[in-house]
Amino acid sequence: MHKEELLVVTPYPQADMELLAGKYDLHVLSQSPQPERLLAELAPRLRVLATNGESGASAQLIDALPRLEIIVSYGVGVDAIDLAHAAAKGIRVTNTPDVLTGDVADLGIALMLAAARDVARCDALTRAGQWGQAQIPLTTRVFGKRLGIIGLGRVGRAVARRAEAFDMQVHYHDKLRFDDVPYRYVGGMAELAAGVDFLMVCAAADQMPRGAIGREVFDALGADGFLINIARGSIIDEPALLACLERRGIRGAALDVFWNEPAIDPRFLALPNVLLQPHRASATVETRAAMARLVRDNLDAFFSGSALPTEFTMHLARA
Known part of the structure; x- marks a missing residue:
């Protein structure tokens, strides 16, 4: 046949x-x-x-x-x-x-929690036998905080619903303003970043230019803010993000996607304030x-x- x-x-x-x-x-x-x-x-x-x-x-x-x-x-x-x-x-x-919407949203929440509570580093310290010896800094809570979502499509909405269970205040930026959601719309990405504690990127990469999220957004997010990217690496201005992380311009980042995957920039590997994942959001x-x-x-x-x-x-x- x-x-x-x-x-x-x-x-x-x-x-x-x-x-x-x-x-x-x-x-x-x-x-x-x-x-x-x-x-x-x-x-x-x-x-x-x-x-x-x-x-x-x-x-x-x-x-x-x-x-x-x-x-x-x-x-x-x-x-x-x-x-x-x-x-x-x-x-x-x-x-x-x-x-894949639910799995991607789940990983977004997992990365946010892991970055805020420094899960990876605490795991490494415990495995290394340094519990009780090393000084472990206090982390920050997630519940009750402000989450900004860039891109309120399928994944963005799924993330927002999960964030509501943590009593988070959800704000969003999108090309469109939606009347069917209770979340606060913000007209610009930097303006959104300035008003939240966690900024999660959920946008479709085919609708955003390469490097659309850069220094202006990172500076607005500030030294206490966290960036989470579960969309595409191309959306982020990666050199600007690396420079920001190196100077502690934001508190931390949790990234599932990068430029030049899987050969990511080696500077990421030396940074203690970034959590790295190998593009696994839908990998169940x-x-x-x-x-x-x-x-x-x-x-x-x-x-x-x-x-x-x-x-x-x-x-x-x-x-």
Whole structure:
């Protein structure tokens, strides 16, 4: 029986690759010893490209596949896909929204708590046998404090609901002002930062320029403030953040995303006032299974000529 061909930019988890291999003839670009030769071989016939939020699909890759009709992405973020180029060529794009919202919000709250209570450093001191020997500074509470959220989309709202359980005052900044939430809207990011204790970035990267959150925001957050980023590293002006952390311009940061992942700036590693995570916000068994299922559902719909379950459109793009 003939199998449709599928080019996978970077392999998905093994179990998901096995499920795809049962239905499609798979080619994995990142594992090919001669990727350019593979693209040239597939170019006359390949219709479908499967990628993820980190690998995306560049204009160069899209141009290498002139018969490409659809890009299916394992992840909600589409900033690594050249959407304008795809649209100009009539190529449809799908992602996997909604199913990862709760896990990403959970990690945002976890990072906020861990940064405020210095969980990682206290764990390290205890493991090193320094309990009772080292002087451990007092930390700060979370409950009752002020949380600022940049981007009140799916994830931002999920974070806000969780923060309410901690009796936090929730303020937000977004391109839109929403009438269906009780939270305080603030018109600028620096103004938002100046009025909160914790600033959490939840915005969609495709709707914000690279380095949009920089020194002005960090200075407004101030020496007692914490920054948490569970969106995309590109949104933050990373050199400005590093300089701010080095001079203790803010109290601390908790980051799940960075520029140049996974080869992050080594200056982060030497800083005691930053908590680092390897882009793991959606990395639970349950969510990754749901994401993979959506990828398969979109593929099934495409090949059967049905409506795509989660076709990405700019006016619906909310992180």
